[in-house]
Amino acid sequence: MNGQYASLLIALPLISAFFVPLIKGLGRKAVMGYLVLITAIQTGIAGWVFSEVYSTGKPIIVMAGGWKPPVGINLYIGHFAALFVLIVAIVSFFMAIFSYKAVTVEPIDKYAMLFLLLMLGATGMIATGDIFNLFVFMEITSITAYALTAYNKTGEAAEASMKYIVLGGIGSSFFLIGVALIYGATGTLNMGHIAQLAGTMNATAAQVGLALVIFGLAVEAELFPLNAWAPDAYQAAPHPITAMFSAFVVKAGLYAMARLIYILQNANGWSDILKLVIALATLTVVVAEFSALRQRDVKRMIAYSSISQVGMIAFALALGTQAGISAGVFHMVNHAIVKALLFLTVGYVGITLGGTKIENFAGLGKRMPLTALTLTIGSLAAVGIPLFNIFWSKVRILLAGVEAGYSWSVALILGASVVEAVYYLRLIHTMWFVGNGERIRENFAIGVIAIFLAALIVVIGIYPNDLWTLVQKAGQDIFNVANYISHVPLMGVGS
Amino acid sequence: MNALAALGEALVLIGTFFYFLSALGLIRMPDVYNRMQTSTKSATLGSLGVLVGTGLWAVGDGLSWAWFVKATVIAVFLLLTNPISAHALIRAAYKSGIPLWQGSVVDKYREHIEAKASPGAAESESTEEGGEE
Amino acid sequence: MSLPSISVYYFGAISLVLIGLYGVLVKKNLMKILISLSIMETGVNLLLISIGYVSGKSAPILSEGIGPAQAVDPIPQALVLTAIVIGVATTALALSTAMIIYEKYGTLNIEEIRRLRG
Amino acid sequence: MVSLLKRSLAIISILIIGYWLAQGLAGVPFGQDKMLVGHYYLQHVKEQTGAVNAVTAIVVNYRGFDTLGEVTVLFIASTGVGALLWRKKRERTAKTEGSVVLTTGVELLFPFIVMFGSYIFIHGHLTPGGGFPGGATIATAFLLLYMAFISYEIPHRLFENLEGIAGMSYVLVGLIGLAIGGYFLFDWIWQTWHWGTSNLGRLFSGGFIPVIYTIIGIKVGTELSGIVDNMLKEEVGE
Amino acid sequence: MIGIGVYLALIAIATLLSMYRFMVGPTTPDRLVAVDIMTTITTGLMVLFALYYRRMIFLDVALVYAILAFGGVIAFARYMEGGL
């Protein structure tokens, strides 16, 4: 099949979202079933794209309108994008199923639309090869996220959404200034083209532009101290959406940040920015872990944990080495699996037992053993216990970090990880050793997803080889800019 | 430079002068009602002058007649909408409780509203007044 | 360290951005903060447009005697159209959020809208 | 006191930030020709897209993905506002009817504004207009109806369906391009059918730009009206 | 030909005065009236600019602007009058 059909990754969620108003009359079940169906098809397409990219070893370049870059916008579905678009689709599929149980607040048709568009936004952010188009997809993602954060229509939800809007608004404004500067200095918006021209940019414009672009994306990527919106949004959003935030929305921001960092590696002030990102990422890990330590709300606790992991990924991606990026991508994948599982199970407990306070988890091992077990596996994985998937990526990140000369950051990150181990242990302990209660029938579909994710965690933990080979290719995709440029079929423009 | 252009330019000059006048009224008049009195009319007429003048001027300068037609469309639109917005604004000002200027001599509208608000009272009031006469 | 010499358009655009930022940083009322954000967006849009301007050239609509050599850069204008719509969308959503907040909290003072913390 | 300190700090901060931004901007001087891809567009826009307005050609054709995204953003806003302000039962908040001046004025203006909105989006490839201003203009017409009549409401189901169908049509036009020309959002009307090639600068040209702008116009019009509708209603007890 | 400078000067003064009224108020309708006048003046200015650049297409922009401004002013007026 023609590689251009990868554009269905964008077209399908869009057309499906637009179709929802026409079927809303059929009722909640129909809409939810439709949501599951569409995400399943999207997973299929993403799977096809993935196998195409990994079997040929070459990226798919989707040229919208048939225009060659930089005249037209192109999607660059390389090894990274192919992998992550698949993850986006799979997580969305699972969360669509979860939504069936977890989301009861009306209007459900709007929920379905926003859900699909959140998936679309992240897909686009990951796939696009154009810096302004990245902005557009980033806004699609974040505006959808604003809406979904407030979806429950409680005061807290609106408050969280408002904070997200204000901070996201500032971030995107400065991002756009950065884009304007980069455009002004290069005359182009295509990432490959910009990478080609980065060395010739006016030095101050490049420096300021780079800084602003990274600043804007860092808000989305939840870097300290730009992440203050995140715990609130994670806590307030409907459970499946929180899982999506953590599993891929923030990843899209991280990826975009990494992509632009390396695209602009010939720009003035590049290594300074790298250092700053490293510093912020390290602080992100430390602050988030400490913030989670005494958190009474488990969902919020895991939100903080997610932020800290994200900090670790940002750290890895900003190391400026192939090893660092591969480790970062590895961690992105592992973290997506683990956090999807954690938010799924915590959310499920939340809707079943009426809240996500730590008290709700007492005796969970007896009340909902399957949920408790999978949640435990996820927690152990999050801590970085060996034989669970995150261990491998964490080790890779640490190795790469020390190799790149950031031993003190690594030491701080490890120190903070001790804190993480403590609060997850507290959760596990509460589930298994505190309290009692009636056995509750657990939902079959959610159980299957949870088991699948938990199994994935363990399988990768025991046999990480294949995934590691895979993410190295994906990391290569981000790191090797010359390769990136060579794959973008740039046409000659200008005099 | 022909007569048409000259006429157009003159109209533009007059129009902008009325713009100025309109803004001046906005400054000099003592309260919102009187500001509206002076500024709405001048701004509308000013626009008329500027728009139609520009159209004529363009045609006089050798541009197409479409200029005149389009400019006139805008002028007509403003002619229709400016009084409507002025009316909406003055009504809003009155209903939001902004008092008439202290030098105002009569307020029939207040009597009308009060009479409407309490039909019975209005009835008796009018009969009382009638009685006095 | 010398003052950079920039055009008045850039200056105006940056000023709007900074005024907006100032508003976000000091205003207590949520509506004022949202307005400040809009001002910021306006400034950014203005900046985008200014980036594409070329002295002495006209809008990139190739009619009425304007050829490719007489037109300014069309790209920033296209971008601004998108940016404006995005701004409108964000504002609409922000207003809805503010409406819910007012309904639930009875205030728009951001110092009192902090049930989620810690 | 704290407030004063805060203000002073804010001012100092924004001055420094502003100085920094200005430094960066000094690197891309105002008024200079910084075009690279821009030149390409200006030189090839007419033959490649059939549009006179280079901006429109970029918006709809060269950078169609952005516009698809832009349409989506507005759709999100409309959906999001609808989702957030959704209540079981809602009514208009307005309490006083507009005077006969306003109601009649709006009634007379309504067709004119709709007409003009349509004019704007259909001439997008020729004038500075396009689907977004056209749609916004049409939505203004509906806004005026809301302003004048306290009980007016748009036909919700119709508008929602129209919105969805318009969005789908946009994607479909893109998918037809994928099927015919091999590329998503490929301008098959201009590049495959060569329809309107002789009409350059006249209405029936511009490839699929007028088609897409019509779709966008309808979509934006219904969406903005929907947003207005949502904002002007409040929950009422059963 | 008197030159565009004179018109621009008059328009500038008018705009500044209106701006002053907008800033000073004292009541909200005062500010609204100022806005209304400013939008009207701006419409005229846009048409003048169209002629200055000799681009008829800008006239459409002016009309769109006039329509949106009218809608805005009416909305504000109705809001003042007692809610929307």
Added chain:
Amino acid sequence: MEEASNVSRYLYTLIVLFLIWLALTASLDPQELTFGLILSAIVAAITYPIFTTRGLANLHPKRVTYAIAYVPYFLWAMIMANLDVAYRVLHPKKPIRPGVVHCKTVLKTNPGKLSLANSITLTPGTITLDVDGDDYFIHWIWVPDEVLSAKSEEEHVERASENITRPFEKFLKVIFG
């Protein structure tokens, strides 16, 4: 005030809209005309119920004639109004004596009332504050003695109407009556 047939109303709307289209495009390009006609047909179909009640009857020659004649009449009044404004604004003492007066109109149709209100607003010293049925409440920048000295409400209305509404009503009565 009887409602005309739908066909009549639709056709009238179509004609007006097409004329508007002509003005908007300011072009006689057949492509524009073709599309304009189609568009007018569509928009007219949607909007005719609110646009007109009397349909083609609006195009009665007498009405059209009066309407055309009304234009210079009104423009003249408006120019006078502006001179009046200029006088009051530029006069150092700002000679104003404002008040809200009450008039009545003989016009029955809404478009007529709208035209009257707009005409009042744009002409010397008056702005329509509110219209309630037949009652017009006018903000007057210089309420003349004769109105102020009116003994009764009826007299007040009569004298105010004489000054404010009557001059326009003779045209508007024909055009919209």
Added chain:
Amino acid sequence: MMNEIAVMLFTPLIAGILAWIINVKGIRETIGVLGALVPFALLVKEYSTVVNNLYNPPTYQLTVSGFNITFKLGTLNWYFAAVASLVGVAMAFGMISTSRNSYDWLFAMMSYTGVLGVFLSWDFVSFFLLWELMTFASFMMVLKRNRHESLKYFVLSVIGAYAMLLAIALIYAKTGALNFDDIRHAMYLDAIMGGMSKSETILIFALFLTAFGVKAGAWPLHVWAPGAYSENDQSYTAFFSGALSKAGAYGFLLLYILMMVKLYYVMGPFHGHLTFAYIIAWIGAITVVVASFLAVLQEDIRKLFAYSSIGQVGYILLAFGVGTWMGFAGGLFHVLSHAVFKGLFWLVTAAIILQTGKTRFEDFGGLAEKMPITFAMSLIAVLSLAGIPPMAGFASKWLIYEAAIQAHMPLVAGAIFLGSALAFAYVVRFLYAVWFGQRPSDLEDVQEAPLPLLIGMAILAIPNVVFGVAPGLVTKYINKVLSYMLFLFGERKVDVSIVTGSYYKLVTPTGTYNALTVTLMLVVGLAIAGLIYIYGAKARRIPVTNTYQSGNPVTEDYNLSIRRNFYRPLAEALEFWLKYSFDRFYERLAGIAEDFADWLREGFYNGNVQAYSWYLAIVLLILALWGVL
């Protein structure tokens, strides 16, 4: 061959999982014991291969996640693995009696695999992985019984693990190697080329010290051990203390193997010793003294042996820290003796607790009559621990003492001596308070320990005696270990012979110990004592309570007997020092960390979106200042 290493490694784990899944009484235990026996049997079988391929040991390799993983069965590895599996087998027998659930079997066997794996690993990936497996499993054993103690163990273990991870990362960053051989070579080169800076080297050293110190229970990282050892299944504790904690000691040896030259180059000598080794020696010495004092002061037998364990591992560290071949030999011997006598002690404790349900001295007395076999076992353990010939404990302690004297470390030797004296003090109390004297009335029905437990004890008691009487058996093998180590240090294939003599006689440069003679003398002495006991005058039986008040008036709360507050005067003498408890220090540290966490959380995420906007502005400001300046 290769598969045998894998089989040996994973049999316990698989057996544990099977026992956990099947969970039928009888089958569960059988599987567990078999799982414990298999590695032991395989190790015995491999003995000749190991010894014959001294410089080319059996190796097993595989690839995990892009890392090459290596297991090696050198003489060093075999020694530690064999000791561990010996204790493992004893543990399995003990657990038949003491543990009645599958949970214990799962994690006990899991930690068995972990410990074996740590000893057999020859690269840092597998080393760390199995280290963590071992930690995790032992943690789960504690967690089940005491949350607070498990948390302490957990936190310190995690700190240790992350310290190790960081150290590994640093090494990897500098050498690009994770395999021990590669690291060894790279470090050797690096010592000469000077690629790694002084601070980095010291940092790595400190990190490893932390990591291994935690596991070994070295002062001041020992605070987890008393709780974790005592709040556990005591059969498992036999393994925990006897084998698992040796992993820490083994780590110190590893440190020598991997980077001795580098550490010497960087840190230099100190009064004729390797500075880094000197640090280790002192840590060991302090651990010995502190733990022994604390052991003396305990009123709970589990706590007593817990502190005692800490102190005994301190001996090993001390020995390794001496840094001479003699020191290594002594340390290695003590690895074995400590494993067998402390393992035996814990099984004895397990038996006592199982049969009486009591743990405090004040509740015991006169059990010797009721549990004679257990008593005999404990007598062996006591003798061995106290370093009384001819038990294994004496031989190893003697070697360590000799090493310290030879190396001119009088203070360290003093610590050994003091430690021995204190050990004598507490085992005497244990011996008397538990086994002799008046029996509380509620202990009248106590039975002898069950058979499996007795078998477990016997498995450990026999080596105590055998290796005590014939220490040459051990030292001969230790010479092979040392040869291997020498080979690892310098690639020289020379047979080292540090401790010579025969099976019954140890000869060192400074002294000779003839175990056979001592045994004969002891047998004769015991015979004489027995005759006196049987035929001597009958002593009047007096109550043991209230006989010893240290000159203080007898009151309710100042009431000393061998069963209660026996060493209270010592505690009072040490009052000043006891105020400084690392346990409390860490608790306070944790409290501060939690307060800090709250402060940070409430302060930073204060809920005010304006504050949040300021954070953004500040970052912008930093960027701006960065750009402007």
